Amino acid sequence: MTDHAQTAPVAADAIIRDVLTPRVTRTYTPAVIAVLNGHLLWGASRIYHRRFGIGVNEWRIVARLSNHPGSTAIDTSAALVMNKSIVSRSTRLLVEMGYVKVETEDRVRRMYLTRSGADLYQAIRPIAEQREQILLGGLTTDEVDTLRSLMFKLLEQVGDLHSYDAEQVGGADATNETELAVIRSADRRAHHGDPIQDFARLA
16 A cells, blocks of 8 residues: 555445534534524414414514504515515414404505504513513623624624625525515615614514
């Protein structure tokens, strides 16, 4: 055997038992955000399903309409970064449950909370806010202010993130109305910012 002996090729379906490098660690911010989001959504989903018969997606739409009555499905999809089909399915459930009504105004379908929907919002809001307080309980007031400021700075970068994502799928522009609305919404936030009340409670 010589020093130039070739290593045998590894089959594509071979089992890899060693840790790959570089490793994903706690310094990889998206992983931390994803884990935290998972805890938030799992707990919220469990509460909202058992106590109110809705899920997190329905709650997000209710919260959005509490701030922006008359929103369209496209508006809601862009603001919540939620697939339009999920918005449609969740809205249909909310309509069936009597929490939302959809009206056509100048050929545009707009969504509004009903009285029951407003009551649902008022019932869930304290739970959402208490969960937020528990999450932030280990931080000082100054740390909370800094955290929120930093999160808004992250939101200012989503326009660049969308541009990178487009490059990764062949440089194609957004291919549908919902994607265009999401990117435009991100660009508006990056250049003008949104007051905090414009962000619906996500969980």
